[in-house]
Amino acid sequence: MKERVVVVGGGIIGTMHALLACEAGFEVLHLERDLKPTSASVRNFGLVWVSGRDVGPELRLALRARALWGAIGGKAEIGFRPNGSLTIASNEAEMNVLYEAANMDDAHLRGFRVLTAAETRDLEPMLAGNYLGALQCTEDAAVEPPILLGGLRNYLSTFSTYSWKPGCEITDFYHDSTGNHVVDTSGKDYSTDYVAFCAGAAHGGFLSEEMSDAAVRKVRLQMAATVPMKEKLSHSLADGDSLRYYPAFKNLSIDTLPRQSGIAAERYMQLLLVQRSDGSMTIGDTHEYDEPFDHELSEAPYDHLRSVITSIFGSEAPPLGKRWDGVYSQSTSSDIYFRKEIAPGAVIVTGAGGRGNTLSPGIAEETIASWSK
Template sequence: MTNKKSVLIVGGGIIGSMHAVQAIEAGFSVTHLERDVKPQSASIRNFGLIWVSGRLAGAELELALRARELWGKLGAVAKIGFRPNGSLTVAQTTEEFEVLQEAAAMPDAEARGFHLLTREETISLEPALAGHYRGALRCTTDAAVEPPLLLGGIREYLAKSPDYQWIPQTEIVDFSHNENGNHVTDFQGKRYSADYLAICAGAEHGKFVSEFLHSAPLRKVRLQMGATYALPVKINHSFADADSLRYYPAFKDLSLHRLGEQGEIATQYKMQLLAVQRLDGSITIGDTHEYQEPFTHEIHEAPYEHLRAVISNILGTEAPLIERRWDGVYSQSTSEDIYLRKEIAPGAVIVTGVGGRGNTLSPAVAEETVNSWRA
């Protein structure tokens, strides 16, 4: 370690890892602490989507576009499976297609990279999407990374710096601040100190952060996900169904009532289809949303049957069987703030609550923290 201003980061998920990237690139020395042997939480359980298309017009979209730029730069130097693949939101009915037409005419449609495609134009881009649908909204700013590679790839990049230290299997149980800086203590009583501290513990709202978060505007959301067996053909774009329009704030002012009622299973499990083909050919699919704690511990089968039916319709052939299923929980801001950044002492912040856009926004969120330390 060199004689630079120092940073402690608690949490090895994507928010903590992006703080490490931004801090190292800004000239700080970084000690990065994680309780697990390898991070196991939301950041490795997600789709790996960098989903600009759904972000709310204004500050959130600007943050997403900045994040997309930073993802492109990181993707050029770190082995994270970054690809600017774009996305296709597929309309299966004429009414859905008409709502997509409205989306393509939104004032910021060009900034988002929206283009409305007929079915034929969609198939000429992605021949594997040969099914029964009306057309699609293409978003050229959307991108993807590979969750199984992501955090390891970032750490491999960071390890090239002599100023980066990764310390796994270290659960932090206490925080203090004095005139010498910020300090955290691990479960064995070992103390770590630095000028700056970012606690990025994800959906861990309890334990030592509970004194700071007990009344914070945050909730947890649980999702069910899956991965199919490999599809023998390549689909470059990520794809979604029109139910996704119901969930993303970018589309809140469109004529969503024209989408009609969601199907029974989609309504029950608060579902949309999001899908992205992994580098190994499998397709990551999801998702459901459970907002009320205590969450069930069970993985229900009905959502997967629904997702396979929707994908089969878009492919025009039976979708591959599902090989793996899992769930995940993220922390979501329930206030108008895009995420929660709470200063708990001078130079010490908790950053969480980025919700279902945490992967997308992570580099720009981290940049905001590190800029505050540079000021």
């Protein structure tokens, strides 16, 4: 008989666990409390962002995950594309950091190359604005969040060993001599050999005791999408403010960067931008760390993002078509993400923060490997 796995959580971390477990030959029951997942995994940029990952183990995990994304993108309709990214420098200090980045020991693994403004425009004619150059990262990629999880589940449905059960909230867990058990709101008991709790930022509920001393926090982001554009932008974009936040650059001359403008500093902002298949552009983001979070979407961050886009595009930024926010769980320790075994074969996996989409197949592979020993 095949060994059984229950995956709790239908976000990208849970879905990648389900996928890699099916491919490894396990029988998988995949449970999600909502009728369809509505959390971080469908609210994000869909970036597979290798460029910003920290030197060492984090980059190694990101590169492994990037390779897995490429393979999965060949099997499932998820809009995977190895489009690469451009980090735009708008002043000399940022440009200097880009040159330093392109000279890092692992720059070749990230596919880093500095482009002049003219070379950047040749590559992306839409970027006709006022800037000095860009850092190209050929390893960065993107997927389409609106179809991602459904596309992965369509692929999973080709396995007779996969079952998907939405609208199923797990409220209890126990381990006894017969193995691991999860229990849903109706009292139904699911017996299993292995269980992965991939509940994202749901740190409370029946997991609250296990999570009470966990080094994780919640982070809220504000996002938006422009109306669809006819012009095409193939690369994903970041502005120079992103150099302050991504750990890849932490040992470079980022202390020489000019002070961020008011709202950008206040909300820990950077511009990230990726064009969706319908021509709209997903843009963001802000970062809010203090709970309880505000429930409102304030306008000032969007005005700032649009002014940065106007400057890079050299023409008025397209109007916004929709706005939303999202919350992710982030490890606050030096661990790349949070993993805790709460019983033999039962593990909580969360806390990958703003790199959760990027790392998800690599994280899932680590869990499945621990079960296959």
